[in-house]
Amino acid sequence: MDTPYAAVAAELGITAESLRTWVRKGEAQAVPEGRDGSVSAAEELARMRAENARLLKAEEEWMVARPDHHHTFSQSSSGSG
Secondary structure, eight states: OOSOHHHHHHHHTSOHHHHHHHHHHHHHHHSOTTOOSOOOHHHHHHHHHHHHHHHHHHHHHHHHHOTTSOOOTTTTTTTOO
């Protein structure tokens, strides 16, 4: 924050400590539920790729069990990444 808490707080008519408390609460609420912010982008990408692979495998297994349906929509995306 470029402007000191005290200056902003004075403009708002509150104490600097009240402003700091509000900022801390806002930052805490900005973290998605169930996450502490410690997961890196690379870790999240790896998790999502693993989940995607699991879903593609489940889809293929489902399609094998239902031979009357032709599978074409995700074949072009498999193997990329």
